[in-house]
Amino acid sequence: MTGKEKLAAALKLIDDAHAQDPKKIEVNGKQQPYELHYSQKMSEYLEMRHPSAPDTLRLAIRAQHLRRWEIPRDSYAMTKVGYHAWRTYLKKRQADMCSQICIDCGYSEDDALRVAHLIRKEDLKKDEETQTLEDVACLVFLDDQFEEFEKQHDEEKIVRILQKTWGKMSEKGHELALSLPMSERCKDLVSKALAGG
Template identity: 35%
Template sequence: MTTALARVIDAIDAANAKDPRQDEGQPEALLYGQRMSEELARLFPDASEPLQIAARGQHVERWKLARSEYPEGRAGYLAWRRAQAEHHAEVVCTLMETEGYGVEDTEAAGRMLRKQGIKRDTEVQALEDVICFVFLKWYFAPFAEKHSPEKIESIVQKTARKMSSEARARVLTEFDLPAPLATAFQD
């Protein structure tokens, strides 16, 4: 790991350590960032530095933009998600610039965090695949406990649609999903 990469990761972690929400006794955003880096290293061991940074910064300071500040319903949810992506990209790109990363690398990380080029840009798609794996591995079961089977099926279908065909195939080998949910990951 380069010195600049280590400093950006440390800065993201320092920001996320301020998350007032807790998960498993740790600040929620900090734990999420660590999980993202872990999955990225497992799924894409040769990831570029901008991709490593984008993965760690995927939820940087997520608590600062409360979902409750946006209208109810899908339109409000999507507006909140766009605002979050912009915030994450702004914070991460600023940290990268501070550590001497050039325009090309900072713009690449920003595109990844904004999901610009999903299904067209390999690194944006790699980040999305990692996000989906992290969701399935650590957040799906608690989510499923709180929602109806119809909602769960809908979320699984949306998750599968965002993933590359390689990632969907890998889900089928790594997760023991019930048949109705597994079909969403089959090509």
């Protein structure tokens, strides 16, 4: 298989898995599995953040939530420790599954290990590609989930979360975030967060 064929085959397997997500959302008047929508948004933002990204980063970005719905949040204790344990387990599981997809599609073991490293978000702040993945995840949150999220929490908590999100991002990520279309309410919350609450 050529490089393009390998990438297409791996992306198809990832998308086929996302398409099994039982949670549906409406996008442009059509029902779509949530994780398929999410992964496509991740790829869209990668194009803005790093259009010349290598296959390994493209695959890690697309597989960020691979089969995540199979391990619901409430399968772990509903505490901060439980949340972190859940996230840690998901990252390892998603990394292992995607790395196997890479091998099955003809990628080298080194490439598969690199994809797994990125999905686990290792060496954040030191590894430029891991940082890119984090930027993209934050941008998708701000673009696609923030308006709904802010309706469910009080302002103090939202401002704190925005500050944490901002702290995870690079300068390039900040530039893209500030160019996102947002409601006046969301813009106001971002301004408060950046002004220190």
